[in-house]
Amino acid sequence: xxxxxxxxxxxxxxxxxxxxxxxxxxxxxxxxxxxxxxxxxxxxxxxxxxxxxxxxxxxxxxxxxxxxxxxxxxxxxxxxxxxxxxxxxxxxxxxxxxxxxxxxxxxxxxxxxxxxxxxxxxxxxxxxxxxxxxxxxxxxxxxxxxxxxxxxxxxxxxxxxxxxxxxxxxxxxxxxxxxxxxxxxxxxxxxxxxxxxxxxxxxxxxxxxxxxxxxxxxxxxxxxxxxxxxxxxxxxxxxxxxxxxxxxxxxxxxxxxxxxxxxxxxxxxxxxxxxxxxxxxxxxxxxxxxxxxxxxxxxxxxxxxxxxxxxxxxxxxxxxx
Amino acid sequence: xxxxxxxxxxxxxxxxxxxxxxxxxxxxxxxxxxxxxxxxxxxxxxxxxxxxxxxxxxxxxxxxxxxxxxxxxxxxxxxxxxxxxxxxxxxxxxxxxxxxxxxxxxxxxxxxxxxxxxxxxxxxxxxxxxxxxxxxxxxxxxxxxxxxxxxxxxxxxxxxxxxxxxxxxxxxxxxxxxxxxxxxxxxxxxxxxxxxxxxxxxxxxxxxxxxxxxxxxxxxxxxxxxxxxxxxxxxxxxxxxxxxxxxxxxxxxxxxxxxxxxxxxxxxxxxxxxxxxxxxxxxxxxxxxxxxxxxxxxxxxxxxxx
Numbered sequence: 136x137x138x139x140x141x142x143x144x145x146x147x148x149x150x151x152x153x154x155x156x157x158x159x160x161x162x163x164x165x166x167x168x169x170x171x172x173x174x175x176x177x178x179x180x181x182x183x184x185x186x187x188x189x190x191x192x193x194x195x196x197x198x199x200x201x202x203x204x205x206x207x208x209x210x211x212x213x214x215x216x217x218x219x220x221x222x223x224x225x226x227x228x229x230x231x232x233x234x235x236x237x238x239x240x241x242x243x244x245x246x247x248x249x250x251x252x253x254x255x256x257x258x259x260x261x262x263x264x265x266x267x268x269x270x271x272x273x274x275x276x277x278x279x280x281x282x283x284x285x286x287x288x289x290x291x292x293x294x295x296x297x298x299x300x301x302x303x304x305x306x307x308x309x310x311x312x313x314x315x316x317x318x319x320x321x322x323x324x325x326x327x328x329x330x331x332x333x334x335x336x337x338x339x340x341x342x343x344x345x346x347x348x349x350x351x352x353x354x355x356x357x358x359x360x361x362x363x364x365x366x367x368x369x370x371x372x373x374x375x376x377x378x379x380x381x382x383x384x385x386x387x388x389x390x391x392x393x394x395x396x397x398x399x400x401x402x403x404x405x406x407x408x409x410x411x412x413x414x415x416x417x418x419x420x421x422x423x424x425x426x427x428x429x430x431x432x433x434x435x436x437x438x439x440x441x442x443x444x445x446x447x448x449x450x451x452x453x454x455x456x
Numbered sequence: 457x458x459x460x461x462x463x464x465x466x467x468x469x470x471x472x473x474x475x476x477x478x479x480x481x482x483x484x485x486x487x488x489x490x491x492x493x494x495x496x497x498x499x500x501x502x503x504x505x506x507x508x509x510x511x512x513x514x515x516x517x518x519x520x521x522x523x524x525x526x527x528x529x530x531x532x533x534x535x536x537x538x539x540x541x542x543x544x545x546x547x548x549x550x551x552x553x554x555x556x557x558x559x560x561x562x563x564x565x566x567x568x569x570x571x572x573x574x575x576x577x578x579x580x581x582x583x584x585x586x587x588x589x590x591x592x593x594x595x596x597x598x599x600x601x602x603x604x605x606x607x608x609x610x611x612x613x614x615x616x617x618x619x620x621x622x623x624x625x626x627x628x629x630x631x632x633x634x635x636x637x638x639x640x641x642x643x644x645x646x647x648x649x650x651x652x653x654x655x656x657x658x659x660x661x662x663x664x665x666x667x668x669x670x671x672x673x674x675x676x677x678x679x680x681x682x683x684x685x686x687x688x689x690x691x692x693x694x695x696x697x698x699x700x701x702x703x704x705x706x707x708x709x710x711x712x713x714x715x716x717x718x719x720x721x722x723x724x725x726x727x728x729x730x731x732x733x734x735x736x737x738x739x740x741x742x743x744x745x746x747x748x749x750x751x752x753x754x755x756x757x758x759x760x761x762x
Binding site: 267286384 | 491494495497498501502504505506507508509511512515523524529530569570571573574576577578581582583584586589592593595596597598599600602603604605606607608609610611631632634635637640665666669693694695696697700701711712713715716719726729730733736737740741744745748751752755756
């Protein structure tokens with residue numbers, strides 16, 4: 136009885152091949168037009184304020200002016216100019232020095248702290264909160280806070296130095312110290328973040344692996360070198376790329392602390408662009424430098440995607456094997 | 457019996473308990489030393505993290521000429537509250553705070569609205585070109601504002617009808633900041649974790665796409681939306697480069713730009729500067745202590761997005 140009614144209903148539902156094709160095409164069209172509708176509110180600003188500016192940036196590097204007046208096409212003049220500009224080379228060098236020192240310092244310290252917090256859990260919450268606090272400050276305020284640490288007259292550092300009977304240091308007068316100051320500001324701010332990041336990754340390591348190593352007689356350092364490090368390697372490398380991309384854009388602290396000085400020793404990529412665009416009115420050179428920055432960042436992004444992809448491919452091969 | 461234990465390397469000790477106790481004591485004392493060193497290191501770094509904030513209080517309670525004495529002083533001799541009053545009344549500090557609030561809130565709300573829509577489309581709808589469009593969005597993930605600063609400035613200052621008015625307006629500040637691909641990526645990844653059958657079942661029941669989105673997907677997305685919201689807000693209220701470029705009048709500055717502008721080209725009133733910094737930090741630290749869990753999660757979301 137019920138079988139008959141079902142069959143009858145089934146007959147009604149069955150469409151001829153052509154009708155089925157038409158119906159499914161209609162269904163797909165309906166869904167697809169809705170899809171574009173959902174994307175539209177995001178894609179309008181995305182195209183206007185991200186995609187178009189990227190190509191415009193390329194075009195502008197062959198122009199001069201344009202911020203306050205109309206742009207003038209000058210061909211390769213900007214590129215010739217910045218190719219001979221020693222400040223650009225200095226800026227790229229400074230940025231590289233800054234990135235390498237800052238990442239090295241912050242990663243070593245954060246990894247150490249993460250290991251300690253992973254081993255000694257008591258009071259862990261307090262330390263995590265304390266280390267995280269600097270991250271709340273905008274980079275501008277981080278710069279100001281370090282101004283109050285490094286200031287010649289009333290800075291905390293010079294206060295400590297005079298209290299223990301040493302002479303004061305004029306950090307802002309020495310190029311190496313000034314760059315190191317900006318590195319310290321970044322390390323201070325980033326330490327909590329990277330500690331929590333590494334701590335999370337350490338706690339992701341399955342206990343069974345470490346226990347198995349322990350049963351096999353591996354000592355603490357051996358376990359660390361042979362189990363922990365290899366397991367964390369992909370995460371570490373990815374973190375390095377992320378940190379390079381983020382730190383390459385250092386600007387706020389430079390603006391507040393040193394304004395690129397003394398004598399360009401803290402002039403970084405973004406500072407160079409800013410100075411040429413909005414302070415020196417040498418817009419053409421700023422445009423060209425912006426394209427260089429864009430190239431560097433896109434290269435790093437592509438590398439990190441390739442790296443992530445290769446990790447996934449490796450995993451797939453392993454599961455197939 | 458004796459032979460066996462010798463072969464196994466077990467010492468035939470007459471007082472095994474004494475030896476065992478000594479070894480345990482030694483081990484305990486090693487552990488204790490290690491633990492002490494560990495906690496000393498942790499406390500040292502906690503002090504380094506918090507100390508500078510506390511030191512900031514000292515100059516904020518002093519006259520700025522008081523700061524230049526030699527030898528320098530750790531603490532103010534008497535509490536001078538004038539810096540705070542001066543920052544509130546003689547600068548546009550409150551206006552900057554309002555601007556920051558309007559700027560960050562608008563960017564956050566618009567971002568949440570358009571990113572959840574786009575994330576849903578990328579995760580759960582089928583249409584030609586979906587993969588290509590998503591790849592385009594993702595390839596823009598890391599593009600720095602600094603690299604497109606000039607075109608952004610030109611676009612905003614030349615939007616028809618505004619004739620150079622995009623500079624120093626809220627829409628001019630807000631709109632270029634709402635299109636970060638990170639939010640779309642986060643929303644899509646989170647929606648992919650929701651069971652697909654949920655959406656399919658609603659579709660078969662004849663629900664429209666927007667209905668599914670609003671009634672089924674959005675309620676399930678709450679945790680992800682809160683995280684993205686805090687992340688976006690934190691990112692924008694600390695934003696510096698774009699507000700610095702697009703604001704030229706004092707009354708349109710945000711807090712970061714305004715406080716930085718208190719640092720003069722030649723003369724800086726460090727008393728005011730530290731007072732402004734203290735006033736900016738205190739509310740955010742209070743908010744943080746209340747919502748700490750969400751904060752940490754939000755800042756991790758940015759990095760753990762793989």
